[in-house]
Amino acid sequence: MTATNIVQGIWALSALGLIVLVLLHSPKGDGIGAIGGQAQLFSSTKSAEDTLNRVTWALTVMFMGLTVVLSAGWLPR
Numbered sequence: 738m739t740a741t742n743i744v745q746g747i748w749a750l751s752a753l754g755l756i757v758l759v760l761l762h763s764p765k766g767d768g769i770g771a772i773g774g775q776a777q778l779f780s781s782t783k784s785a786e787d788t789l790n791r792v793t794w795a796l797t798v799m800f801m802g803l804t805v806v807l808s809a810g811w812l813p814r
Contacts, residue, residue: 741812748803751796758793 763786806812 739812739814741807741814744803744807744812748800748807751800751803755793755796755800758789758796761789762793
């Protein structure tokens with residue numbers, strides 16, 4: 738296995754993880770509940786939500802960084 742294959746595998750896993758984490762995020766109060774102000778009632782921040790946000794951002798940075806590295810051809814083949 739070459740370095741490019743390993744990085745492509747990590748890139749694909751980060752993409753799948755990013756998709757799953759984005760789908761796990763809760764809605765931010767958009768929709769019909771925002772009309773009456775009920776969206777503010779349930780907008781408490783939790784440590785689980787903060788952790789989910791941090792992991793999502795970390796995977797986003799990793800995915801974008803690996804995308805640049807793979808598309809620029811900086812790895813030996």
